[in-house]
Amino acid sequence: MDNIGVQSGKPTFIEEISQCQDKTTLFGHSVNVVGRLTVHDVGTCLAKLSDSQSKSEICIDTSLIEPFEARFGSLFNMIGELEVGNQNDIVLKARVVRCVDGLDLSLYRKAIESQRKYLELRNAV
Template sequence: MAVSGIKPGVPVILRELEPSSPFFKHGQSLRVIGRLEAYQAETGIAEISDGNVSLKIGTQHLINLIFCAGSLYQFIGELVIDFDTQDVLLQARVGRMVDGLDLNLYQQSLHLSRKLESYISSTSRSKRNLG
């Protein structure tokens, strides 16, 4: 069985994508959600936002996805950072419209999920140290 080099997209909130963030790494596989602000069919570049934070999305590899300004979209792909120009883009390999998703509830569940993962991780480390 062949092993794929594609990593799962780590769910992040757009405001977490800042240079000091552990998610802000060239090639990092991410899952993001935001409202479509603009789409340029000629370049295949979309721009999504969440509040006052925005991110460019490379959509060249997506087929059969209809872009509708103002709709909510989820993208999974790899972060591309041009350190010379400071341009940041998520090169999407998966995209879908997620209108109807409660973004606040999604962000709360992501926060709780991370808290639980952290607790489980620290608990298993403690058991290993005791054993």
């Protein structure tokens, strides 16, 4: 029997989503992103997370997580699925949100990159 259920969200950097050449390949993927909250509109259930290192940002559909304590400039970890937005752009429909202020972003990036290398080596055997 197939294990069908909610995906855990693959750790993904915002720039990997925003700089993807063929964004249609990303639709439906479950991802886990971390970024600074720069925009939040409760009325439209839209927000934006940005990555200061790569200067990239991603639009977030917050309809499933409202209300949440949105503090502009705070770091947030969001898990959800990538969908097509109104302007044919890519939007993360968040289903999990948590504030991760205090997270060392450079260490987080190194940890994710190390995990990817390990998984790549393990799966190559």
